[in-house]
Amino acid sequence: MAGKVKTAKKRKKFTLINLLQWLTLAALLIFMQVEVKSGRISKVFLAAPTDIIEKGYKMTVDGTLLPHLWATVKEVLAGFGLSAAVGIGLGFIWVLFPKLEEYMNVFCSAIMAVPKTAILPLLILWFGIGFKSKIVLIFLFGVFTILYNTLTGAKQTRIEYLKVARVFEANRFQTVFKVMVPAALPSIFNGLKLSAATALTGVIFAEMQSAREGLGYLLTEAQNNLNTPRVFFVIILVTVISVLFVKLISTLEYSVCHKWTRV
Amino acid sequence: MPTIRIQNVSKSYINSEGEPTNALSDINLTINEGEFVSIVGPSGCGKSTLLEIVAGLMPRTSGDVYLDDKLVEGTSKDIGVVFQDASLYPWRTIKRNIGLGMDIAKIPRKEQEEKIARYIDLMNLNGFENKFPAQLSGGMRQRAGIARTLVMNPKVVLMDEPFSAVDHLTRCSLQDELLRIHKEEKKTLLFVTHDINEAVYLSDRVILLTPRPGTIQKEYKIKRDYEMKRDDVTLIELAGKIMADITRGRDYNENVEYMI
Ligand SMILES: Nc1ncnc2c1ncn2[C@@H]1O[C@H](COP(=O)(O)OP(=O)(O)OP(=O)(O)O)[C@@H](O)[C@H]1O
Ligand SMILES: [Mg+2]
Numbered sequence: 331m332a333g334k335v336k337t338a339k340k341r342k343k344f345t346l347i348n349l350l351q352w353l354t355l356a357a358l359l360i361f362m363q364v365e366v367k368s369g370r371i372s373k374v375f376l377a378a379p380t381d382i383i384e385k386g387y388k389m390t391v392d393g394t395l396l397p398h399l400w401a402t403v404k405e406v407l408a409g410f411g412l413s414a415a416v417g418i419g420l421g422f423i424w425v426l427f428p429k430l431e432e433y434m435n436v437f438c439s440a441i442m443a444v445p446k447t448a449i450l451p452l453l454i455l456w457f458g459i460g461f462k463s464k465i466v467l468i469f470l471f472g473v474f475t476i477l478y479n480t481l482t483g484a485k486q487t488r489i490e491y492l493k494v495a496r497v498f499e500a501n502r503f504q505t506v507f508k509v510m511v512p513a514a515l516p517s518i519f520n521g522l523k524l525s526a527a528t529a530l531t532g533v534i535f536a537e538m539q540s541a542r543e544g545l546g547y548l549l550t551e552a553q554n555n556l557n558t559p560r561v562f563f564v565i566i567l568v569t570v571i572s573v574l575f576v577k578l579i580s581t582l583e584y585s586v587c588h589k590w591t592r593v
Numbered sequence: 594m595p596t597i598r599i600q601n602v603s604k605s606y607i608n609s610e611g612e613p614t615n616a617l618s619d620i621n622l623t624i625n626e627g628e629f630v631s632i633v634g635p636s637g638c639g640k641s642t643l644l645e646i647v648a649g650l651m652p653r654t655s656g657d658v659y660l661d662d663k664l665v666e667g668t669s670k671d672i673g674v675v676f677q678d679a680s681l682y683p684w685r686t687i688k689r690n691i692g693l694g695m696d697i698a699k700i701p702r703k704e705q706e707e708k709i710a711r712y713i714d715l716m717n718l719n720g721f722e723n724k725f726p727a728q729l730s731g732g733m734r735q736r737a738g739i740a741r742t743l744v745m746n747p748k749v750v751l752m753d754e755p756f757s758a759v760d761h762l763t764r765c766s767l768q769d770e771l772l773r774i775h776k777e778e779k780k781t782l783l784f785v786t787h788d789i790n791e792a793v794y795l796s797d798r799v800i801l802l803t804p805r806p807g808t809i810q811k812e813y814k815i816k817r818d819y820e821m822k823r824d825d826v827t828l829i830e831l832a833g834k835i836m837a838d839i840t841r842g843r844d845y846n847e848n849v850e851y852m853i
Binding site for chain 2: 488490491493494495496497498499500504508509512513515587589590591
């Protein structure tokens with residue numbers, strides 16, 4: 331997938347539509363700048379781009395940003411890593427032992443159905459407002475998507491591939507690890523990409539509700555102080571992190587799969 | 594010296610509503626060692642079903658299949674199968690695809706090298722060892738699929754329409770390579786095809802199945818005591834006869850052996 335996108339981008343020419351898109355963006359920024367600076371729109375509602383840059387620069391160099399950024403990144407990486415490991419691992423354990431799936435599936439479906447944000451109060455009660463409760467929340471946000479993508483991917487292994495394995499008398503483990511795991515990779519990566527974006531959403535939400543650090547905390551704090559440029563800066567930062575995170579996984583997918591998925 | 598003995602084999606599929614579909618009915622067939630037998634018949638008559646039963650990939654409803662007087666229960670090292678679209682694993686290189694059976698049998702990679710090299714050579718895949726299936730033409734993929742089966746040195750090779758997905762010229766050259774290998778390696782071959790010309794060109798014996806439920810409508814023996822060309826008049830005549838028999842259908846079920 332990633333490979334296709336890359337080559338497609340390379341071939342693209344700068345068209346009239348692209349020009350219009352850039353002009354629209356520039357117009358929007360100029361509008362923000364002029365309206366806020368002239369006072370026609372209150373500073374509380376909107377921020378001038380120059381103010382956003384200035385505030386962002388300031389908090390980066392004076393050291394306020396970094397601990398918060400690091401806290402969020404740490405939570406996302408740990409929580410996401412945990413959900414990936416458990417999701418993929420459990421997926422293949424279920425494939426190896428279908429009875430276990432039969433037994434556990436109903437519980438997993440039930441937990442999956444709960445809107446995760448609704449459990450946050452409980453998680454805070456159990457794990458406090460720090461690192462742990464965030465990790466558990468991100469884990470719950472991501473693990474089911476990854477688990478069911480792994481499972482579907484493995485179960486959709488082409489029947490011919492499985493017949494080949496049977497003709498060569500592969501045992502259960504060989505069938506799973508030599509055939510179903512590689513066959514499921516595209517689907518697994520899909521699950522990872524989907525839950526990468528939601529992991530960040532989850533952690534920002536949790537930090538906004540109750541935390542002493544992190545980008546979500548920074549966001550709430552800035553909002554309380556009516557520091558709108560800072561709110562804008564953090565939103566942009568979170569978006570960039572989210573995009574980079576998904577991009578990272580796409581790159582990983584590309585390096586693993588592109589050789590055999592594309593000519 | 595019989596290799597495969599198919600005795601009174603019947604198969605009916607049961608769908609989710611519990612209704613049966615009779616795919617095969619009372620098939621009796623003996624295939625001798627080193628023989629090249631083709632199975633032809635209209636679409637849906639149970640050719641693939643029969644092949645998969647012989648391969649031990651599918652349970653039969655009744656009857657028995659013996660390989661060298663041993664009952665076939667499940668797959669066996671002595672029976673290799675080549676599937677229609679080769680079914681190479683796209684994530685393995687050609688070399689690793691050919692080595693798949695040996696990987697599964699836990700043969701060390703070092704010991705595999707020589708054998709793989711031999712079949713790469715035999716199947717004209719030199720230079721493509723480290724390419725992935727997606728980078729090969731359909732004909733090459735099919736040759737790699739055949740190599741993957743032959744490298745395990747099975748006594749019997751089953752093929753289910755192995756050349757139906759390639760163009761006419763590629764198909765002709767693959768047929769010639771298969772004939773050459775059949776001669777060199779002395780394998781017993783059971784070959785399913787839609788293509789009657791292909792069947793008569795390749796086989797020592799052609800088995801025609803009736804429409805579903807498949808039964809043996811007729812057998813045609815081909816004396817191959819001299820090198821036959823594709824346009825050999827006896828082959829063309831026989832192909833015509835088989836065509837006529839197919840259109841006549843099961844009513845004309847006389848089951849005399851046709852000697853030419
Ligand atoms: N898994 C299955 N469940 C139910 N019915 C099946 C199944 N597989 C095959 N059949 C039916 O059994 C009959 C024989 O199928 P089979 O695939 O053996 O035919 P075939 O001769 O190989 O056909 P073709 O030439 O089109 O490949 C068909 O009518 C098919 O619909
Ligand atoms: Mg078939």
